[in-house]
Each structure stands twice: as C-alpha cells, then as structure tokens.
Amino acid sequence: MQDKAQVDAFSGCHPILNFFYFGVVLVFTMFNQHPVFLGVSYAGALAYSVLLLGWRKTLKHSFLMTLPGLLIVAFLNPMFNHYGVTMLYYIESSGNWVTLEALVYGIVLGAVMFVVIQWFSCYNKIMTSDKFIYLFGRIIPALSLILSMALRFVPRFINQLHIIRNGQKSMGRDTANGNILQRARHGLNILSILVTWALENAIQTSDSMQSRGYGLRGRTAFSIYRFTKRDKILGVIMTGLFALIVTGCARGAVFAQYDPRILLAGFTIQGKNAPVECSTAFALLTYLAFGIFCFIPVILDMAEAKSLERSRKNIGQDIGVTYRQIYEETEREGL
Numbered sequence: 001m002q003d004k005a006q007v008d009a010f011s012g013c014h015p016i017l018n019f020f021y022f023g024v025v026l027v028f029t030m031f032n033q034h035p036v037f038l039g040v041s042y043a044g045a046l047a048y049s050v051l052l053l054g055w056r057k058t059l060k061h062s063f064l065m066t067l068p069g070l071l072i073v074a075f076l077n078p079m080f081n082h083y084g085v086t087m088l089y090y091i092e093s094s095g096n097w098v099t100l101e102a103l104v105y106g107i108v109l110g111a112v113m114f115v116v117i118q119w120f121s122c123y124n125k126i127m128t129s130d131k132f133i134y135l136f137g138r139i140i141p142a143l144s145l146i147l148s149m150a151l152r153f154v155p156r157f158i159n160q161l162h163i164i165r166n167g168q169k170s171m172g173r174d175t176a177n178g179n180i181l182q183r184a185r186h187g188l189n190i191l192s193i194l195v196t197w198a199l200e201n202a203i204q205t206s207d208s209m210q211s212r213g214y215g216l217r218g219r220t221a222f223s224i225y226r227f228t229k230r231d232k233i234l235g236v237i238m239t240g241l242f243a244l245i246v247t248g249c250a251r252g253a254v255f256a257q258y259d260p261r262i263l264l265a266g267f268t269i270q271g272k273n274a275p276v277e278c279s280t281a282f283a284l285l286t287y288l289a290f291g292i293f294c295f296i297p298v299i300l301d302m303a304e305a306k307s308l309e310r311s312r313k314n315i316g317q318d319i320g321v322t323y324r325q326i327y328e329e330t331e332r333e334g335l
Contacts, residue, residue, distance in 0.1 A: 007052060007126065008051055008052060008301045009297070011126045013231055014226075014231045015135050016135065016235075019132075019135055020238065022119065025041060025294055028249075028290065029041045029115050029119065030116055032249070032254045033105075034254040034265065035108065035111075035256070036264075036266070037287065038111050038112065040287060040290055040294060041294055042111070044294025044295050044298075045119045045294070046058065046118065048122050048295075048297050049062075049118055051297070051301060052122055052126075069110065070111060070113065071110065073106055074106040074107040074109075074110040075106065076106065077103070078102035081102045082096045083101060083102060083258075083259045083260060084099030084258070084260055085099070087099055088100055101260065104258060104262060105258040105259070161190070161194055164190055164193050168186065173186045173189065174186060174190075175187045175190070238293065241289045241290075241293045244285070245286060245289050248278065248285065252265050252278040253266065253276075253282060253287070255276045255278075257274070266278075266283035266284060266287075
C-alpha cells in the first residue's frame with residue numbers, strides 16, 4: 001500500500017471528490033483538442049504537480065521525459081499528413097507540401113499526450129490504493145484490485161530496481177562493472193531478479209487478499225473516510241462547475257477543426273469563424289469555469305495555508321495576552 005498520509009489539502013478530501021476531479025480533468029483533456037482548453041489544463045496540471053512534487057522534479061519530468069515525445073509527434077504529423085490549405089514548405093523528394101494545419105494539429109496531439117501524462121503524475125500521488133479499493137472494492141472487487149496494483153506497479157517497480165541495483169553494486173555486479181559482455185550479463189541478472197520479485201509480490205498479494213475474504217458477499221471493511229461539511233461544499237462547487245463546462249461543450253465552446261483549415265470556437269482565424277452557436281462570451285465563461293475547476297486543489301491548499309497561518313497568529317496573540325495578564329497579576333500581588 002502507498003503512504004496514506006495527507007499530501008496536501010485536496011488529498012485530505014473524500015476519495016469520491018478526488019476521483020471525480022481527476023476523472024473530469026482527464027476526460028476533458030483527452031477528448032478536447034481546443035488549444036485554450038489544453039493550455040488551461042496544462043497550467044492546472046503544472047501548478048498542482050509543483051505543489052505535490054516540487055519545482056525540480058516537475059520540470060525534470062516535464063522537459064526531460066515528456067517534452068521530447070511532444071516534439072516528435074508534432075513534427076512527424078506534417079511529414080506524413082498533408083491536409084490543409086496553408087502551405088509552408090515544399091518537400092521535393094516526396095512531392096508534398098508541409099501545411100500549417102498539419103503542423104498545428106501535430107502540436108495539439110503532442111500537447112494532449114504531454115498534459116495527460118502530467119495529470120497522471122498527480123493522480124498517482126493522490127489516488128492511493130486504499131482510496132481506489134474503497135471506491136470500487138464492493139462494486140468490482142477483482143477489477144479494482146487489479147487496477148490498483150497496475151497503477152502503483154511502475155513506482156514500486158522503479159523503487160525495487162534501485163534496491164536491487166544497490167545490492168548488486170555492493171557485490172561488483174552492476175551494469176557499470178566489467179566489459180560489455182559482463183555488463184550485459186549483470187543487466188540480465190538484475191532484470192531476472194526484478195521480474196521474479198514482481199511475480200512473487202503479485203502472488204503474495206493475491207493470497208493475502210483471498211485469505212482476508214476480499215470480494216466475498218457480506219464482507220465488511222474498515223474505512224477512515226467520512227464525508228464532511230467541507231466535502232459537501234466542495235462537491236457542490238465542483239458539480240456546478242462541471243455542469244457549466246458540459247453545457248459549454250454541448251453548445252460548441254470547445255469546437256476545434258484543423259482540416260482543411262483551422263477553425264476554433266471563440267476566435268476568428270483568417271476571417272473565418274467556427275460554425276457553432278456558442279458566443280465568444282459564453283466560450284470564455286466555459287474556459288474560466290474549466291480553469292477554476294483545474295485549480296481547485298491549489299486554491300484549496302492556499303486557503304487552508306492562510307487559515308492555518310491566521311489560526312497560529314490568533315493563538316500567538318492569545319498566548320501573549322495570557323502571559324501579560326499573568327505578569328500584571330504577579331506585579332499586583334507583589335505590591
């Protein structure tokens with residue numbers, strides 16, 4: 001199981017709200033290709049990732065691991081797809097044009113992948129195994145256990161790999177020791193140990209859950225989660241924003257077309273408007289609602305930090321007043 005300690009203010013909310021939040025941001029990010037929506041989603045994911053992981057880890061994950069994939073997708077798309085009416089460059093070897101529409105659509109596709117990966121880094125930090133099993137353990141017990149194990153498999157796999165490598169390094173059997181053949185042999189040995197550990201761990205988890213009666217009818221389970229007043233207020237806010245976003249999407253606020261020309265809801269591009277009934281004002285309102293929704297964890301954490309600071313200040317003042325009263329009473333008795 002992952003660490004159950006509270007990571008931030010939003011992680012302390014009810015698991016239903018956590019799962020609903022990530023479900024909404026991931027669905028709207030994956031299935032909407034409007035640049036404004038993607039930009040807002042990325043800003044929210046980046047801010048929350050910085051809050052959870054810190055600047056250094058977030059930037060390393062974003063620009064060293066994910067950004068190259070975005071650039072590859074962005075530049076490969078116009079090489080193989082030549083739709084669009086705005087010609088940029090003619091490739092003599094293939095006899096095709098590189099078009100602005102294909103290039104922009106490639107960037108959009110890469111951005112979708114980039115932002116979704118960023119959101120999943122936050123999801124893995126907040127939606128721990130106990131929360132996922134709490135939500136779906138009674139509805140789909142077997143599937144929830146498999147999904148829970150799969151979602152936490154990669155981080156545990158990486159941690160175990162570090163442990164195995166440190167053990168092999170102490171014996172001089174790391175991939176950095178010896179010639180090429182010895183390094184390959186050491187690497188295969190480490191891989192064999194890692195795969196064996198993964199299989200044994202899966203069998204032990206399965207036997208453990210079976211011995212506890214997991215999935216049996218009538219089985220009760222202890223839960224530390226309670227739907228508090230704060231959760232109710234936050235749930236109402238999130239539901240209202242979600243309804244506004246869905247209404248905007250239904251009216252075409254996120255309409256985006258890249259073939260044969262670029263048409264975006266809320267914008268006039270090359271004298272062309274998107275064929276939707278949604279006005280620019282309502283489209284901007286939809287973008288604002290989605291932005292507030294994406295930044296809910298950051299706003300909640302800032303509000304809680306401010307409330308905690310105010311409480312500490314009030315406590316400090318109360319303690320100061322108490323000590324002052326004691327001092328005055330002591331002086332009065334001495335007189």
